[in-house]
Amino acid sequence: MTEPTTPAGWGIQLSKLWIASGQPFPVDVKLLALEVTKQRFEDPVGLVVPHGVSGIDGMLSKRAKKGDWCISYDESVTVPGRINFTLAHELGHYFCHRQRQAEFRCGQGAMLDYYGDASRKLEKEANVFASYLLMPATDFRQQIDGQTISLELLGAVADRYETSFTATALKWLEITPEAAMLVVARDEFICWSYPSRQASSKRAYLPPGTEVPATAIERLQTATNHSGNNWCSVPPGVWHPSLEAEEAVIVSDQFELTIFLVRFPSVREVVHEEETEHDSFDVLAGLAQGFDWGR
Ligand SMILES: [Zn+2]
Structure with missing residues (x-):
């Protein structure tokens, strides 16, 4: 070998x-x-x-x-x-x-x-x-095939691979044709965000230090169940200047982190025929140095 x-x-x-x-x-x-x-x-x-x-x-x-x-x-x-x-x-x-x-x-x-x-x-x-x-991509795709993505589904995949929710969600963003984004925040400020390829092409990205949208904080404070599986529709201007979004949220008590999964359902999915491996960890490191933006 x-x-x-x-x-x-x-x-x-x-x-x-x-x-x-x-x-x-x-x-x-x-x-x-x-x-x-x-x-x-x-x-x-x-x-x-x-x-x-x-x-x-x-x-x-x-x-x-x-x-x-x-x-x-x-x-x-x-x-x-x-x-x-x-x-x-x-x-x-x-x-x-x-x-x-x-x-x-x-x-x-x-x-x-x-x-x-x-x-x-x-x-x-x-x-x-x-x-x-x-989390091999082929197997990952089989696990979610034909299903709408949800916190629950990602949780089930995380259980299958014994990986954290965050690592699993990043892998999903790497391979999905959807426009979606993971946002991790602490104390109402964004620590980092990671868009899928399709979301990145629409410039969906929130830099570290950005304030979490006020409506999302309100929703967090009023919601009784933070790990519910409900997508909540939010207008343009919340997670993206011109795109409507759906948000779902998990609060991680352990690290005082709030994790938002955000989808942009109005963006048409594009399946790239010759898909180069889209590597979330690599892209994230590139973003930190100011490279790769818009990829
Ligand atoms: Zn190490």
Whole structure:
């Protein structure tokens, strides 16, 4: 098997290997890490263990005596999907970066900071790897085929892959022909937003620091059930200057984050025949540096 040269390439190859061997989802990253690296490399991942250090979600470190690698993780993390994504992230460092460093310590900040600067390049690459390994696009499309997207459906897909809601929604935005956008906010200010390809072509995007629309805040304060599955129609000028939108919202108590999923149903879907892989993590990093806008 030829060796991939990119994080996405590694993620896709290992994901295919997992499926071809008849294994079910979610990908058991621990099993995969131990088995595949043992077969292919002289310095395999020899150990995957909890480390009991809070604040460091995951670590990859070389063991001097044995010459192999250890992946360790914070087992006290209770957010669904976080541990699996962390393990995949660390495995990404192993496949893509272990020649550069003997130790990687990764925290919540590093993994969720989609707008990281160049020094965070390795973190972004590890996220890309994890996304492709855990959520293969073909299978993802099969899970949502013929259904209207909803928070509930994305939640079910997240359960299938043992990934977080955010990582799952980003993957959906990567592959959907719809115009839609994910917006993550804290304290009524937007931390980051990510449009689908089609939404991006309509310039749907809200930069970090933008205030959350007042009507959305009002709705949050009056709604009794924040994780309901209801789409709420809102006029142009709320999420986009000229487009009507539908919004759905989840409040994440754990990180005091408010996550909006926004659709622009009036924008016609365009299915690109020759679809290049549209990589949300890559685009996000590009946006941070002022590149890629309008893509
Ligand atoms: Zn990392």
